[in-house]
Amino acid sequence: MRILNLASRAVVTIAASVLALGCSAAADPAVEANIKKVVEPRLGPGVKIDSVKETPYGGLYEVRAAGDILYTDKKGEYLIIGHVYNAKTAEDLTKLRVDEINKVKFSELPFEMALKTVKGDGKRVIAVFEDPNCGYCKRFRQTTLKEIDNVTVYTFLYNILSEDSTVKSKNIWCSADRNKAWDEWMVNGKAAPAAPANCTTPNEKVFALGQKLRISGTPSIFFADGSRIPGAADSKALEAKFATIK
Structure with missing residues (x-):
């Protein structure tokens, strides 16, 4: 509690x-x-x-x-x-x-403030709140998402672990290819180059959204039916959850 x-x-x-x-x-x-x-x-x-x-x-x-x-x-x-x-x-x-x-209105999430990755037909959809310094988030991306297909993943960069998280997220968001920069960091440990001084990010808005949704840890996974799973679910748990969503 x-x-x-x-x-x-x-x-x-x-x-x-x-x-x-x-x-x-x-x-x-x-x-x-x-x-x-x-x-x-x-x-x-x-x-x-x-x-x-x-x-x-x-x-x-x-x-x-x-x-x-x-x-x-x-x-x-x-x-x-x-x-x-x-x-x-x-x-x-x-x-x-x-x-x-604790359900959310999934369709009302501000997806324009998230990274978007499509695998296969992309019919199944999740939104994931992740911190770039979160070890469990890295494991989720390195293992679970590699084993899952036919899914669209919206990733919200939710900086709650340190001030450095905000810096890393800005550098990634301001990269020429945000998705590639995110995967390079989370999967391969390769940091994105420093962001231009005039580049703006949705960091503060995403943080405010996460607080409103009472997200206290990362990763937090949201599904199309509005339900959520806190933590780095494995591919078996993710597939089981997908099976319950009409």
Whole structure:
């Protein structure tokens, strides 16, 4: 969980196993207002509650904040940090909800700010946020993407690891052939030449987009259905994910 520094009131940390029936429903406005008033100050500096929903299990209320989910009672006296499972199917209901609320509108991503690579027929599409200093990103590009065909890859240069990441991204973006410069660096370790002083990049806009999408690590892979996989998925996992997308 990214929500930390919970205050001194009673906090219960569990991974609950319950049978879920139905979906979450919007909380009564008065209950929602009270939970926000009581719980929000305990979630840490600057953390705001996005929504409160009544769940069909155990009288719990789902509290959504900072891209995460936790649970509380009607009065906001207890906080439950953990995952709720369907006891019959072992389905992780909390993960399903987190995946749902973190989906993006893929078609609305600003692809003009990304590198574009097409392999084969390019029918399958992903967007990947990568840092040029990210070892896992290099491994993803050196192995996974080499083994995958018929895919279009949009790469957003998301500089979060160091100031040097921004410099490397600018040099790559300002190269005569951006895609070649990116592959030369990520695959072969050959740095791009210094960018002209007057060359502009979308670095700051991509960083702002990544923060808005709550991307906290690289690589982060987004699919056409809006779902995401954090981390350097291997080709088997990527193919499995593609198979679930209509």
